[in-house]
Amino acid sequence: MKEQEIRNREAFVHYLRLVREDIANYFPDSEQFRTAPCPACGALEHTAEFAKAGFEYVACRACSTLFVNPRPAAAPLREFYLRSPSSRYWVEGFFLPVAEARREKIFRPRARQIAGQLPALARETIGDIGAGFGLFLEELRILWPHARMIAIEPSAEMAAICRSKAIEVLETTVEDLEGQESRFGLLTAFELLEHLYQPRALVEKAWRLLRPGGRLLATTLNGQGFDIQVLWEQSKSVFPPHHLNFLNPRALAGLCESAGFVVEEVSTPGQLDWDIVEGAIANDSATTDRIWRLLARNGSERCKREFQAWLSRHGLSSHMRILARKP
């Protein structure tokens, strides 16, 4: 997989510009921001790292989670996600053109992997938190025709798209979902935790929604992952106000365990780290350690492929995945 296949560079740059404008409109006054403890471990001690677009990023001294602090409150964040021009462009200008590519490159393999890994859940109730266009549930439905698929999606537009695909929808955020305790066999949350005001609230709610033995499967950004570490504040993944939390394998596992889960797997199956760094060196003249410039210039395709595989294998990719069981 190549970065360009799932992320059109020009559309992405345009989107980033809209976000900058929205920040001025939706978060005009950082005085309103609230100071928060570490979103992963709750510790209060942290170190200032850098500021980007008016948002301060700090690193938790206990678990190394990188997070925005102080941060916008939950309500304006929700408003921003539901109504801002950049959020609209994300759907129409950015996501839709690559939706089919993403279906093929991301959602189908993801559904296949989950179906292969958790066959016992094939006839259960499956909830996708932040289901968006419903691509994942569509793909999983093909593999698990007897499961009940439920999209948990607060955006009215997206909810409508899911319904048009005959997917059952709970049109709310998972945090506000009431009365569904112990109902789900599997809850998935793809690329969601990094956006939330309080990731812990989602994890704790998921625990209550799952039946005993049920699984939470989440993917998110790993702040200790290669491209984020190498590019740091130059990284496009470090992207306020969207990406507020960058946990890491240990912090994420700790968060789930403290909510009562048994962690079955934390891995970093990302494939794009090297591509992102090489792209940043080539297109954005990012400054990096000398060795990455050498590798970008002289490394063979095979060398780069093997390096990426090495990163993934050792928990060093910035795309992270956790599978946790409610005992």
Next chain:
Amino acid sequence: MPLSRDRRIKAGIVGYGRMGKIRGACLGRRNEWELIGICDIQNHGMGCDVPVFREWSGLLSAGPDAVFVCTPNRRLPEVVMDAVSRGIHVFCEKPPGCTLEDVIRMREAEAAHPGVKLKFGFNHRYHAAVQDAKAIVDSGRLGRVMWVRGIYGKAGGSRYDQNWRNRRELSGGGILIDQGIHMLDLFRLFCDDFEEVKSFLTRSYWTVEVEDNAFVLLRNSRGQVAMLHSSATQWQHRFMAEIYLERGYLAITGILSSTRTYGRETLRVARCQYDAEGYPQPNPEETITYYDEDRSWEQEIDDFARSILEDRPVTVGGSSDAYQVMSLVQQIYTADPLGPRSAAGELTGAAMP
């Protein structure tokens, strides 16, 4: 007949399919050679800037010093014998014909024309990993070769069941004579000839009239044993040759083929390490060599050019090598008459899209 050294060797290619084109491209990169014509019945040569003949006799009459015979196996012997009888040097693709009789006939023609060079395309001997391995074995530092073990397999390929290589009358056999023969040739490189032959041949998957898997055990009078698995159902392409000696081992994995699907060409070498009482310890330290480029085609053709220009005997891939390896192939085929396709194969074969 020796050529004067300042003249380029005029060459023709009979059979301009995949192998013919590889040989042609390679000739184009070497100074000693000049391509003067090709022959191909299916007009593969369209667009070439040299004359294209429909009949090989036309090409042979056009005055080449040497021809590269790259036709399907069944055609090879008659073209080779015709060329040799006209005093033209011949480079013949492997396998050398369909049967041992084919090789014998070609050798008779060669014997009748002593000045003519006849070389067969056992290209794997020219791979850098194989040459490095051979130098190490020959140095004797690791002692005597005890046994060798080879795996050579591919996934068949597109329309494998319809390929002429799987029609016995055109090819002489299946995956063994097509691909496994290279490994048999390498076994001979490291152990010389074998006297005892055991084999199992199967049709495990493909609906073809020849074997799609060959399991072979060989032993020679010095007690060296070689074990080959040649497969057309090796879904992950694989080349592996292990040579175990008294004081160490060598393993070649991957081979830089034109398709590059067998993995990076790699030679691992280890020398045994011994405990205080002199017993070998497991998993000794290895030296691993990775090879970046495949110069086997050039080296093979350069060798052939030297034989012609300097009137030297063909040392690698000569007709006696061809005879010995085909004799092994024949014995392997005789040792296990191919049975019916296996039941499992019947099922998966039917399920094939």
Next chain:
Amino acid sequence: MKAVVLRDDLREADIRPEPLYAEYKAILENESRRIFDGSIRIENRELLPFDCPNCGKAPVAEFERWGAQYCRCATCASLLVSPRPGQEALDAFRRESRAGRFWEQTFAAATGAAREHGIFRPRLQWLLSIKDRYGPRASVVADYRSKYPTFLEALCDSGEFPQVVSLQPEAPWEKLPLAVRPERRAGPEALLHRTDILTLFEVIERVSNPGEVLHLARELCAPGGVLVLTTTSSSGFEYQLLGGSAPNLNPLDRMNLFSIDALTRLIGKAGFEILELSTPGRLDVATVRKTLESDPDLPGLSFWRYFFRHCGEDAEHTLQEFLQQYRLSSHVRVVARRQ
């Protein structure tokens, strides 16, 4: 061309044991500073600017180390000390050097067994395999600017090479702090076009004019003769990451750190065909780890700090092997044939 990877158990602590190594480094640093600031009095000690022998251009200042200015060639990324003393001054200095004596008398003695096991034994095996592969009839082996007389003896004891000599351009021998037996001594003129295997172990990084040495190498080799060379490269992991903070960067011993590109072209230009170019170093990852642990203030490198804290031995091991495979270790070895 091919690349070789070595899997063995070489440990830095064995060949550079502390506190002895720190003591050796302190003497070295002191001497280095004094030679570059001019307080050591030797003849012709004038420092001259040095252009990249590969590109012909003046390199750009990058960092200072022990009084020496390291510069980087903007074209080929080699690291070169400039200005630098000439060869005569270096040779004169080495004869007097306290660090050299400490090395010979104290350090080499203390690490002899480890070096024998970890460096000389594999090196001998390597030379034998070169002989088997590229020069089965090789009779004359010459070691240029020998550093380790014991290795020469091991080479002789192997019984594989009828004539083993140490080539020392800076005679007279009596003045050298080097215990080479008289029958093994030679000057370059004695072996012109006669050498079957010429070895330059850790030479081109420590001579004042490496281009000249490679040119001489060609003159020494018989037609088809083989050049065997080891050196340290600026393309390697250790120097890529640590630059002037690399713990083993001694300006007098590592005056020229060529990039792999530059080395390939220099050897080609001198009239050799490269048969093997590998970086079979085994210590880069361990060296970087140690440096990061001992110097928490080193800027950047946060990815690597995290890596060393959390990823474990297997990840470090596979990283070192990856570096070897793709010519990214700092220790380089080359086999080339005179054309």
